[in-house]
Amino acid sequence: MQRKIMKGFVAVVLIGILTTSCATMEEKPKTTVGAVGGAALGGLIAAAVGGNAAAIAASAVGGALLGGVIGNMLDERDKRLEAEAAQKALETAPTGSPVAWQNPDSGHSGSVTPVKTYQTASGGYCREYQQTVTIDGKQEKAHGTACRQPDGSWKIVK
Amino acid sequence: MKSVRYGVFIALVVVASLAELAIAQNPAKPDWGEGFRTHDENGDGKIDRGEFQNWMVDVFFHRDTNHKGYLVFADIQNSMSLEGFKVRDSNGDGRLTLEEFLNSLFQDFEAADVNKSGSLSMEEIGNYIKAARK
Numbered sequence: 001m002q003r004k005i006m007k008g009f010v011a012v013v014l015i016g017i018l019t020t021s022c023a024t025m026e027e028k029p030k031t032t033v034g035a036v037g038g039a040a041l042g043g044l045i046a047a048a049v050g051g052n053a054a055a056i057a058a059s060a061v062g063g064a065l066l067g068g069v070i071g072n073m074l075d076e077r078d079k080r081l082e083a084e085a086a087q088k089a090l091e092t093a094p095t096g097s098p099v100a101w102q103n104p105d106s107g108h109s110g111s112v113t114p115v116k117t118y119q120t121a122s123g124g125y126c127r128e129y130q131q132t133v134t135i136d137g138k139q140e141k142a143h144g145t146a147c148r149q150p151d152g153s154w155k156i157v158k
Numbered sequence: 159m160k161s162v163r164y165g166v167f168i169a170l171v172v173v174a175s176l177a178e179l180a181i182a183q184n185p186a187k188p189d190w191g192e193g194f195r196t197h198d199e200n201g202d203g204k205i206d207r208g209e210f211q212n213w214m215v216d217v218f219f220h221r222d223t224n225h226k227g228y229l230v231f232a233d234i235q236n237s238m239s240l241e242g243f244k245v246r247d248s249n250g251d252g253r254l255t256l257e258e259f260l261n262s263l264f265q266d267f268e269a270a271d272v273n274k275s276g277s278l279s280m281e282e283i284g285n286y287i288k289a290a291r292k
Binding site: 037040091 | 289291
């Protein structure tokens with residue numbers, strides 16, 4: 001008797017599970033077929049904030065980010081700090097999130113902010129960035145594009 | 159002996175149901191509002207197709223561990239089922255290209271754009287995500 005009741009209960013649970021699954025499938029509008037779905041979209045865009053950090057390559061950004069008079073006013077440590085900030089920003093920072101650097105010895109500071117990401121035909125990544133450098137209280141801004149190299153470094157292309 | 163097996167099965171079903179209930183009651187709070195604001199380039203409070211594409215390329219880039227140029231299932235397994243991944247991996251090579259990724263997401267864009275304005279408000283995205291979790 002107990003066995004029969006148990007079997008009946010299992011059958012009811014299974015039917016319940018199957019019915020729920022079928023209902024869920026049918027309720028989904030046809031327009032979402034092929035879409036990642038709302039839950040997946042939510043997960044994907046939430047993860048974009050903060051990013052899925054890849055390992056930061058030891059090599060720094062190739063080429064000085066800021067040329068001209070301002071570029072010449074940066075000392076070696078400024079340039080190293082700037083290059084490290086740029087590498088970090090380009091490799092891991094979400095679009096719109098600045099990575100700042102500061103050299104207490106020279107008093108110079110700055111930031112690098114990725115503003116747009118795109119992929120080249122060969123599958124490589126490029127990112128446009130905005131850069132600020134503050135020297136003696138005066139801030140200079142620059143805009144450029146860097147592309148990721150196979151070794152993980154970023155090379156300025158524009 | 160049989161009743162023991164049924165008992166174990168029922169216990170598993172109950173545990174699974176409770177776990178599902180707990181997840182449903184405590185969904186992770188996605189902080190995508192910041193991403194929305196960042197990618198609303200013209201600041202009109204809506205994400206048009208161009209802005210959406212830029213946003214999703216950014217998502218793809220950050221999900222692509224080690225920046226290989228494509229996604230494997232491990233890169234997005236916390237947002238997509240394996241079945242879902244395979245459906246989108248049209249040539250079955252285990253890699254999701256940016257084009258395949260964007261094709262899928264633009265179907266979400268169309269589905270979320272309930273008033274067919276060609277752009278998404280924060281409310282439309284929120285409702286679309288919320289509806290999928292019900």
